[in-house]
Amino acid sequence: MGQVVLKGINKFFDSVHAVKDVNLQIRDKEFVVFVGPSGCGKTTTLRMIAGLEAISSGDISIDGNVVNELAPMDRDIAMVFQNYALYPHMSVYDNMAFGLKMRKFEKSEIDKRVLEAADILGIGELLKRRPRQLSGGQRQRVALGRAIVRHPRVFLFDEPLSNLDAKLRVQMRVELKKLHLRLGTTAIYVTHDQVEAMTLGDRVVVMKDGVVQQVGEPLELYNQPANKFVAGFIGSPAMNFAAVTVTEANGSLIAENSGLRIKLPDETAQRLRGHIGREVMLGVRPEDLTVAGSVDLGHPCFDAVIEVVEQLGSEILLDMKVGESIMVASIEPTARVRVGDKLRVAMRPSRLHVFDAQTEGAI
Amino acid sequence: MIEGARWRKWIFFYVPMALFLLFLLFPFYWMVITSVRPDGELYRPWNSINYNPFWTWKPTWDHVSYLFEETLFASWLWNTTFIALASTAISLVCGVFAGYALSRLNFPFAGSLGTGIFITYLVPQTLLFIPLAEIIRNYRLGDTPWSLILTYPTFLIPFCTWLMMGYFKAVPKELEECARIDGASRWQAMLYIVIPVAIPGILSAGIFAFTLSWNEFIYALVFLSSPEQKTVPVGVTSELIRGDVFYWGPLMAGALLGSIPVAIAYSFFVEHYVAGLTGSVKG
Numbered sequence: 001m002g003q004v005v006l007k008g009i010n011k012f013f014d015s016v017h018a019v020k021d022v023n024l025q026i027r028d029k030e031f032v033v034f035v036g037p038s039g040c041g042k043t044t045t046l047r048m049i050a051g052l053e054a055i056s057s058g059d060i061s062i063d064g065n066v067v068n069e070l071a072p073m074d075r076d077i078a079m080v081f082q083n084y085a086l087y088p089h090m091s092v093y094d095n096m097a098f099g100l101k102m103r104k105f106e107k108s109e110i111d112k113r114v115l116e117a118a119d120i121l122g123i124g125e126l127l128k129r130r131p132r133q134l135s136g137g138q139r140q141r142v143a144l145g146r147a148i149v150r151h152p153r154v155f156l157f158d159e160p161l162s163n164l165d166a167k168l169r170v171q172m173r174v175e176l177k178k179l180h181l182r183l184g185t186t187a188i189y190v191t192h193d194q195v196e197a198m199t200l201g202d203r204v205v206v207m208k209d210g211v212v213q214q215v216g217e218p219l220e221l222y223n224q225p226a227n228k229f230v231a232g233f234i235g236s237p238a239m240n241f242a243a244v245t246v247t248e249a250n251g252s253l254i255a256e257n258s259g260l261r262i263k264l265p266d267e268t269a270q271r272l273r274g275h276i277g278r279e280v281m282l283g284v285r286p287e288d289l290t291v292a293g294s295v296d297l298g299h300p301c302f303d304a305v306i307e308v309v310e311q312l313g314s315e316i317l318l319d320m321k322v323g324e325s326i327m328v329a330s331i332e333p334t335a336r337v338r339v340g341d342k343l344r345v346a347m348r349p350s351r352l353h354v355f356d357a358q359t360e361g362a363i
Numbered sequence: 364m365i366e367g368a369r370w371r372k373w374i375f376f377y378v379p380m381a382l383f384l385l386f387l388l389f390p391f392y393w394m395v396i397t398s399v400r401p402d403g404e405l406y407r408p409w410n411s412i413n414y415n416p417f418w419t420w421k422p423t424w425d426h427v428s429y430l431f432e433e434t435l436f437a438s439w440l441w442n443t444t445f446i447a448l449a450s451t452a453i454s455l456v457c458g459v460f461a462g463y464a465l466s467r468l469n470f471p472f473a474g475s476l477g478t479g480i481f482i483t484y485l486v487p488q489t490l491l492f493i494p495l496a497e498i499i500r501n502y503r504l505g506d507t508p509w510s511l512i513l514t515y516p517t518f519l520i521p522f523c524t525w526l527m528m529g530y531f532k533a534v535p536k537e538l539e540e541c542a543r544i545d546g547a548s549r550w551q552a553m554l555y556i557v558i559p560v561a562i563p564g565i566l567s568a569g570i571f572a573f574t575l576s577w578n579e580f581i582y583a584l585v586f587l588s589s590p591e592q593k594t595v596p597v598g599v600t601s602e603l604i605r606g607d608v609f610y611w612g613p614l615m616a617g618a619l620l621g622s623i624p625v626a627i628a629y630s631f632f633v634e635h636y637v638a639g640l641t642g643s644v645k646g
Contacts, residue, residue: 052540073546085537089559098555099545146545 001063002153002186003028004049009058011044011210018044020210022058026188031180033189033201036233041210042190043158049188050079050156062153073102078147079156082163084139086131086146092118093127096146103150110149117145120179137168144176148183157189161196173199194234198222206230228360231283231353237317240289240327242282243357246275255282259323262300265349271363272354280363283353286317289329291337292346299346304329306341320345391622398426398616405611426612427620436617438591439598444624446508446594447576450515454572457516458523459565463553465524466531467539477528484521488581491517499586510586511594515576522575523568530564531557566632574625595621 004026011019019041026032034042047053049060051072059066067075078099087095093114100110118124121141131139140160147155160176161169177200180187191197197204198218206213206221206229214226218234225231231239244255246264253269253276255262264272272280292301304320304327311333318329318337322345329345337343354363397405399422407414430436464470465477495514504510534557542552558565583597590602599617603610 050540050544052543071548072540072544073548077544079541079544081537081541083535083537085535085541087538087542087556087560089562098542098547102542102546102551146541150545 001028003063004154004186004188005059005061006045006049007059007061009045009048009060010056011041011048011053012056018210019048022212024205024212024215026186028186029184031187031189031200031202032205033191033197033203034205034207035191035194035197036207036213038192039209040207042192042205042207045207046079046156046158046188046190049154050077051075075154076152077154077156078150078152079158080143080147080160082159084131084143084160084163086139086142088131090130091127092123092129092131092134092142092145095131095142096127096149099146099150113149113151114145117149120148120182121145136164137172140164140172144179148179148185151185153186155185155187157187159191160189162191162193169196176200195236198234204234206233208233224362225353226362228281228283228355228362231355231362235285237286237328237330239283239285239353241355242322242325242327243279244282245279246272246277248276255280257323259321259325260302262302262347265300265352267350268352268354275363279357281355281357281360283355284327284347285351286328286330288348288351289327289331290346290348291329291331291335292344297346299349300352301344301346304343304345306337306339306343309337309339318343391619394615394619394622397611398613398619399423400612401425402612426616429610430613430616430620434602434613434617435590435593435598436595436620439593439595440620442508442592443577443594443596443621446511446515447573449508449512450519450576451569451572453512454516454519454523455565455569457520458527458568458572459558459561461520461524462527463531463557466528467536467557477525480521480524484518484525488518492581492585495582496585505586506588506592508592511576511579511582514582514586515579519572519575523572526568526571527561527564530561530568534560570628570632573628577621577625 004024006022006024006026009019009022010017022041022045024032034045036042044053048055051067051070055068060068062075062077087098090098096114096117097110100113105113114127115124118127121144123138123141123145126134126138126142131142134142140163143160157176161172164172173196180200189196189200198221201218203215204218204221205215208229214221214230216224221230221234225234228241232241242257242260244257244260247254247256253264253272255264292299302322304322306318307321307326308319310317310319313333315330315333316335316337318331320327320329320343327345331337355361356363396417396419400419401421401423402425404415404419404421461480465473465480495517499505499510499514504513538556538560539552542556543549547555578596579594580596583594584601587593587597590598593601595617599614599621603614603617
């Protein structure tokens, strides 16, 4: 079992309010990812769960027991650190066995567990080496091995992949996912990389300035972001935003600004009835923009001038000037476009997002 | 290779290096040569025909045997070793614990306490020996090795503490946190993880402390009076300079033999010691 409940967690560093009233229920066997820009309080929250940081107010419970006052060693958790924190003076075997030795396990049991973990992670040949003789990826595996030999109730990961190069990071990400499926231990994972969050998490917690912005499954965050921050943070390239004023003409709603004038689709218009005459933030993802064909599908369209063309092979990213602002579109790799071209760009009507200009919450 | 790089290397590297080496090693050479030259050569006037202070064709062990047979040099050597080892051990234990506490435990006034300890190191020994003499007298420790073993830590502990503070700060905090999650208490985390990782730093502090107490002069001069209790630096200077007569041969032999243990300590630990100074603990 490994159910973790955070109830009204706050953390102050002197006068800085680093974590603000976090409430979260993490189910047994769940993989939860905390994601957000640096300084958003995600690592602090993780460290509070680990017991490395005292809680200013609130309760953390693991399997129903409040652990606020428990020392890290008594919480039955294992943690993987960003810099791996391998003990440099011990062999790989001793690194992995350390936690078990501290807990006075039988020698045979330690041996069995270390070999088993080494087998899972494919580091059986490295057991006699010292950490400094290992590559980054191997160190990462040893750090993972040290966590899994303990069979803890909860795994905590603090940006474990950020010290690896891009290729290895992708590979380790897949392995982590497999490992979680195999072990089924509850995992709490902190990262600033939204791709890691989306691919690894059963649920993702987006944080900013110590406040939880949204908790949800990856696609839920992508499709229904709760506010402008989540919309801009999740997805790559980031969502395009345009400040527009909503007006009514001939019974339909129009959103316009200096370079943009589009008729809002009915579904969006419904939600904006109360905002006529006011400014709202329109959001559309690059992948929901297409080059408008000759056939008019009735999609909202606007004119744009191409400023930069980025060929990625699988897609083309266009940086376009729309009125005064820049928008990015991701289009078919077969499209023939050049810098300076004037384009008519269409938006998928069902994929339009609108946010309140003041509160930035989704409308 | 760039044109002229070879002579540049000679001028800017080898020649200054050679001068530097000469400057550093000459005193040792002077010590060695003086301690093996017979008295007849040593006291020959500078304007005599066969005057040659830099070399001898008749090396002799006379001065060394004089040192061991006519003076208490062997006991001075033993006293110095014992005192240096004991005071180093005391200072290292205190310095390691104090350094750990000051760098890792967040307690009120930790910073100002650290500065306070450093300030005590700055009080000159030439001032401190006066009140210390009073204390030594009150505890009746005068003329015993304990008068030095217990007073050397007054400057060795602040020194070790500061060196260790810096070193412990360079040990990643995550190592200890990880150990504590792994099931180690704070004490165990320090014992099994932080201290082993800090061994190079501890060795550096130990070597420095050993050297400082080995060479210490003022306290030894003030607190010890009988010849058989003296340390090498004091013994050699007080017993081999009689009035205005300098026994140069035995003096230099004593200085040479007195510097050998320190040289051995340095070269033996040099690898760890350099690593300690550069603070490389990267896993």
